[in-house]
Amino acid sequence: MTPVPPHPNSSNDKKQRRFEDIFIILCIFSLWPVVLGWRAPIYEFLLYAALVGLVIVFIRRTKRLRRAKDNLGGGA
Secondary structure, three states: OOOOOOOOOOHHHHHHHHHHHHHHHHHHHHHHHHHHOOHHHHHHHHHHHHHHHHHHHHHHHHHHHHHHHHHOOOOO
């Protein structure tokens, strides 16, 4: 089995993954107003924005995982 060469945009991928990780942590913090029982329209908007962002992160990470699987030759 031959090693897979690094992706040409590996530094860009690292930045994107770091941004995704930070976004996930911010989304966890966005749940605290609900936990504390604070009710305001801005918190509801924040929760929906976090949901949309997390779905986007999920789709991107799933594509990245499939691409890595295909690169390793396990595409079946």
